[in-house]
């Protein structure tokens with residue numbers, strides 16, 4: 112199993128794609144953080160801004176952007192599996208390890224580590240932005256809160272990346288999996304949450320928010336289990352369907 | 360070298376509701392020999408090989424390596440090396456990275472990677488991206504991946520595709536060397552001229568069914584024709600038939616198939632026949648192949 116993980120590691124880090132995904136993740140987090148920092152100072156005085164940075168605890172809202180690149184984490188996992196179907200390397204992969212679920216597990220391990228890296232980058236980026244751009248006057252900056260948010264993001268991204276691996280195995284056509292993944296995170300999930308308030312807290316996005324510390328949602332521990340549950344369920348379905356298919 | 364036989368028993372593979380791509384196919388591949396797996400396009404060669412290495416699930420029957428299903432082999436790449444498609448490389452990864460991945464995933468010593476690249480003649484291309492390799496070089500890389508764990512059996516699907524004459528000569532020597540070490544080598548091809556010079560045994564299939572299997576000499580030899588001329592060869596027709604051969608032509612000029620020239624000469628002598636000429640015309644693998652697999656193409 113260790114060998115499989117190392118093989119997946121080489122696969123990941125031999126491609127520029129991974130660095131590209133990190134860059135996208137950083138850009139996304141920057142885009143979501145900047146409005147708070149650039150608009151708040153001016154608009155706060157006119158009572159327009161959503162965020163008054165002079166209020167104690169206001170920065171907590173900014174720190175939540177650290178965990179807002181879930182879509183990138185999901186795609187990291189999706190690309191791990193679908194990249195193989197796309198380039199035909201699945202033949203070689205399954206020749207080397209015919210027990211296909213083990214390959215999926217190895218991919219999940221590496222994707223989780225990538226998720227943690229993504230969280231480290233996101234945390235660093237947001238901290239730097241705050242350091243450079245936080246307008247005066249502002250409440251005292253609690254860097255410890257940033258670290259807490261970063262840890263939560265690491266957990267969320269790791270889980271999302273694992274979820275992505277399972278999802279990629281289930282929808283092995285790369286373009287389809289990527290588009291569906293993005294649509295889900297950015298659109299479908301919100302619509303579903305609106306339509307079915309009862310299940311809303313159990314949707315992956317709400318679970319991620321719960322791990323990030325949002326109130327009125329699941330307890331963080333339960334939220335972790337929910338995300339793990341999705342990943343395992345999707346992997347099990349893939350294992351019984353798409354993953355069993357002939358490789359030609 | 361441990362000897363690892365390859366066995367296909369009653370293998371059937373059906374895709375959807377089409378006619379089966381492989382139907383009740385059985386054959387055995389012996390260690391220490393190169394076996395050519397021949398058949399026209401769409402005969403089911405690739406399907407059979409993919410069933411052998413667990414990439415496709417047989418509809419029924421079994422395909423065994425060293426007596427086990429591929430998926431049941433512990434560390435299968437150390438038992439059998441397979442080259443199934445040359446395109447199976449990520450174009451952005453280097454030759455060395457592809458071998459490194461195989462080494463890690465297959466539990467193979469990483470120190471084998473560089474010597475193996477030298478062995479297949481890719482010393483100068485180790486750090487070149489797979490997307491920049493020529494087709495022949497990709498073939499060599501694929502062989503390097505398959506051979507990395509020093510497996511006693513090899514399964515190659517059309518390894519000569521894309522090789523230039525020098526490359527084919529290299530491949531032939533290469534495979535001969537591997538077989539001489541006692542390895543089992545199963546090579547599919549439709550490049551018959553090449554196969555004739557390379558293989559010891561042949562397995563010929565058509566439309567998913569076995570048409571002939573055996574040592575190349577036997578398969579080609581029984582297809583050779585012995586031409587006999589004489590004043591009256593009527594008695595020879597019956598004698599040949601009794602000996603298991605068949606005849607065509609007239610009582611003064613017969614074409615005998617299924618028997619060697621020695622057998623035909625002996626029969627003539629036994630029956631006190633006057634013979635004016637006896638000439639053996641050796642068959643080519645092409646002839647055998649076309650005769651055995653021609654039913655479909657003969658249809659207008």
Ligand SMILES: Nc1ncnc2c1ncn2[C@@H]1O[C@H](COP(=O)(O)OP(=O)(O)OP(=O)(O)O)[C@@H](O)[C@H]1O
Nearest residue numbers: 359374380398399400401402403404405406407549
């Ligand atoms: N994945 C698949 N789905 C459906 N049909 C398939 C599949 N793979 C192969 N076939 C069919 O099975 C038959 C045998 O194909 P196969 O590729 O095994 O032939 P082959 O002997 O390797 O031919 P070639 O010499 O052209 O490589 C063909 O009719 C082909 O169309």
Ligand SMILES: [Mg+2]
Nearest residue numbers: 404405406516
């Ligand atoms: Mg083929």
